[in-house]
Amino acid sequence: MKKIGIGILFLTIFLMNVAFVSVASAETLSEDAADIAVAEPGLITPEELNSIIKQIPPTDPCILEKMNENESALRTYGKVPEITTGTEVYKWFNNLDCIRVNLNENKEMKPYFYPAGPLVAYGTHTDGYFWVIVDERYDDLKNEDFDAIVDLIKKHATKLNITDVPIVFSTGTITTDSASISQVSMSSVDPYLVYRRPITGGIAHCVLNETGYNVGTIGFAAKRNSDNANGYVFAGHTSWFRTGLQSYQPTYASGNLAGTVSKIGANTDAAFVPYSNVAAQIHTGGGNFVNVDGYYSGGISGMVLKRSGRITGSVTGSYLGVLTGQLVDGHYMDRIELMTPVCSVGDSGGPVYATYNNRNKIVGITCAAALLTNGQQAAIYIPCGEVMPKLSITPLTV
Numbered sequence: 316m317k318k319i320g321i322g323i324l325f326l327t328i329f330l331m332n333v334a335f336v337s338v339a340s341a342e343t344l345s346e347d348a349a350d351i352a353v354a355e356p357g358l359i360t361p362e363e364l365n366s367i368i369k370q371i372p373p374t375d376p377c378i379l380e381k382m383n384e385n386e387s388a389l390r391t392y393g394k395v396p397e398i399t400t401g402t403e404v405y406k407w408f409n410n411l412d413c414i415r416v417n418l419n420e421n422k423e424m425k426p427y428f429y430p431a432g433p434l435v436a437y438g439t440h441t442d443g444y445f446w447v448i449v450d451e452r453y454d455d456l457k458n459e460d461f462d463a464i465v466d467l468i469k470k471h472a473t474k475l476n477i478t479d480v481p482i483v484f485s486t487g488t489i490t491t492d493s494a495s496i497s498q499v500s501m502s503s504v505d506p507y508l509v510y511r512r513p514i515t516g517g518i519a520h521c522v523l524n525e526t527g528y529n530v531g532t533i534g535f536a537a538k539r540n541s542d543n544a545n546g547y548v549f550a551g552h553t554s555w556f557r558t559g560l561q562s563y564q565p566t567y568a569s570g571n572l573a574g575t576v577s578k579i580g581a582n583t584d585a586a587f588v589p590y591s592n593v594a595a596q597i598h599t600g601g602g603n604f605v606n607v608d609g610y611y612s613g614g615i616s617g618m619v620l621k622r623s624g625r626i627t628g629s630v631t632g633s634y635l636g637v638l639t640g641q642l643v644d645g646h647y648m649d650r651i652e653l654m655t656p657v658c659s660v661g662d663s664g665g666p667v668y669a670t671y672n673n674r675n676k677i678v679g680i681t682c683a684a685a686l687l688t689n690g691q692q693a694a695i696y697i698p699c700g701e702v703m704p705k706l707s708i709t710p711l712t713v
Contacts, residue, residue: 434450436638635655679701
């Protein structure tokens with residue numbers, strides 16, 4: 316198991332005796348932020364999405380002062396504006412996140428990443444500020460390090476007409492622990508470990524290499540855009556970020572072969588296995604399934620999210636924020652998102668989805684676990700907006 320602490324944020328990669336290696340592509344977005352949510356065909360409807368947006372809570376203009384009082388922040392700059400309506404808060408988040416996207420697209424932050432510099436990751440926190448995480452192992456942190464990063468953020472904020480942009484710096488460490496395969500129960504009565512055909516999201520699988528195998532959870536059924544071949548998606552680290560390895564469902568055994576890994580996403584944690592016998596469903600625990608009616612590019616503040624995983628089962632939580640950076644043993648990821656509650660070893664790859672009006676939309680796949688600056692535990696997931704273009708797939712829907 317990998318444990319990555321960032322800004323008192325500890326990411327735990329759910330893999331068995333596996334190193335997290337490189338994965339790539341910069342997401343692009345114009346410098347003009349989206350004005351309001353517009354649902355895409357077949358996804359969450361505009362009515363559903365705007366209902367979520369209206370329920371986004373107001374910002375807290377005193378949040379940075381509160382963080383300074385309890386020493387949860389290394390440094391803070393600017394001020395979170397006082398915004399009371401959900402629609403306006405949503406617009407603020409979109410504008411703020413354009414800074415992250417444009418910094419990533421222009422690769423301006425890369426010279427500051429650890430060990431050459433102090434930076435670990437940066438992004439947008441659901442509390443309405445720009446979040447910068449530095450590695451506390453960087454023992455030569457100078458004012459000019461802060462100043463250079465702040466200047467870059469302010470430059471892009473100015474282009475978006477954001478003045479006095481709120482920025483929070485926090486520290487963190489990176490440590491690596493290993494976990495043996497015996498730590499994941501292989502009980503045959505576990506409904507996640509039942510042999511299932513067709514293959515769906517939310518059921519266990521494993522991938523073999525020359526020395527052993529990793530156990531994870533399947534995310535969702537999908538079709539490959541190039542030829543409409545069916546298959547399924549799971550976490551790339553479960554297959555050591557390698558293609559050509561065989562995947563078995565639920566475990567390694569004669570007759571359980573369920574295809575071969577054909578593609579690993581670039582700068583993300585996702586893999587695709589072509590396999591004809593799949594269905595647009597999610598196992599939600601106890602042998603129960605729900606249909607997949609669509610998909611959404613990622614979470615937004617106020618969105619209720621659900622997960623289904625091999626270890627923690629079916630849980631409900633909420634969106635917390637988005638990060639870009641050098642998050643895992645020097646591995647760069649263009650975009651991850653955070654949600655509550657925490658996940659565990661073996662949940663990797665499992666579906667993250669939203670349910671509105673009894674319709675279930677894929678939002679992403681589980682990647683890691685986190686401990687936030689206030690001690691709150693959470694999960695990391697790879698949003699569909701990363702999975703789909705980088706694997707060149709589309710989720711199957713009913």
